[in-house]
Amino acid sequence: MKAPEKIEAVWDQDAHDNSILVLEKEEGKLSLAEVGNFLRYSHNGSFNGDYVIAICTKEGQEEAPQGDQWVLYKVEPGAGCPVCGNKLPFYEAAGKIDRKIGLIKRMQAEMDHRAEVEEKAVQLITEGRHGEAVELLNTLDDSVIARLQEEFETEEESPRQRAERRRQKAKVILNVLAEDVINMNWNQEEEYLKAFMKALKQIEEGGHE
Structure with a gap:
């Protein structure tokens, strides 16, 4: 236009x-x-x-x-308005609100599912069917809630915070690769992938320094 x-x-x-x-x-x-x-x-x-x-x-x-x-x-989002003094933003884009509502619904559905499974497991235990209860509980994936929570926190991030998080991740990867470069044979893809996966694992464990 x-x-x-x-x-x-x-x-x-x-x-x-x-x-x-x-x-x-x-x-x-x-x-x-x-x-x-x-x-x-x-x-x-x-x-x-x-x-x-x-x-x-x-x-x-x-x-x-x-x-x-x-x-x-x-x-700027999060800053004080020079006219009214309120913190910004006053609103969120409709698409972002819809995504957050969707995440909340998915988290609620997962929590309801877990409650049903745990209730059923308790019933099995009271009936003396301990093995079946263990098998049923093992079907629960603890990482689902964690992933949904991470997605929700990402939606809450400001563009500046998101850029900083990506910068920190890139810094960890570069640091790990720099540490391993002396002993690394760059002609062997497996060694490079090992170093890269090592960096990703360090990120997951919170090693951003």
């Missing part, structure tokens, strides 16, 4: 030294849709982000101005 024409954007500061983006249109009034498209598509998307609009009305003039001007505050 082509960015709206005849809109100029200038970064400035308000009276409290907060960074503001001033949008000005030479002719006609700015609209919310027009401003949204400008922020999304102009300057190769360099204005993408979350903004708060402050509207200040003044005493009417005999002649309406030819153009229009809006003042926008760019805000």
Whole structure:
């Protein structure tokens, strides 16, 4: 989509030294849709982000101005809003909310399943069928809840936190490979894979240092 024409954007500061983006249109009034498209598509998307609009009305003039001007505050998720002081974001994207609801439903279904299995196992034990109870309990996969919890925590991460986690994982892999490189025969794929799997295991055990 082509960015709206005849809109100029200038970064400035308000009276409290907060960074503001001033949008000005030479002719006609700015609209919310027009401003949204400008922020999304102009300057190769360099204005993408979350903004708060402050509207200040003044005493009417005999002649309406030819153009229009809006003042926008760019805000970061988790930071304080310079206008209302609340923490951001105010909302979550619908897709993210749907994924979190789906994860909660899956976790609840797994917990219900585990409760049914454990209840059945107790019944078998009271009937003296201990072997069957053990076999039934062995069908439970303890890693399912852990994986779902990890997915949920990933959804809660901010882009900065996610990038830092990936950086830490990459750092562990590079460190392990650097330690093993002296004795490694890079012509043998098996040795490389062993070193790589060693790094992944260290990550799983929390060795991010």
